[in-house]
Amino acid sequence: MTLSFPNPSRSFDGMRNAVRFTGYDGMFEVPFFVEADALAKPDTGSRGSEAAETAFLSAFDALRTAIYDVAREAYSNSRRNSYTLTAADFR
Secondary structure (H helix, E strand, O other): OOEEOOOOOEEEEOOOOEEEEEEEEOOEEEEEEEEHHHHOOOOHHHOOOHHHHHHHHHHHHHOHHHHHHHHHHHHHHOOOOOEEEOHHHHO
């Protein structure tokens, strides 16, 4: 089956400092995380703040198509329980 993203929801995970979103391969849910550093570079003073979270989620929304493409590529290269996408994955 092909990986799809029918659910557009995403959330910021402060423990991982990443945005979490979910893909689906048929009936199987596949969790993904995009490290905050791959999305935006807010000043370090606001790291973990509500403003930073909003900036990361907005950046995710603006880059959604590219993020989904990178997620599909990562998923096609190896099947795991979850995936963390980093800035290096977007180069």
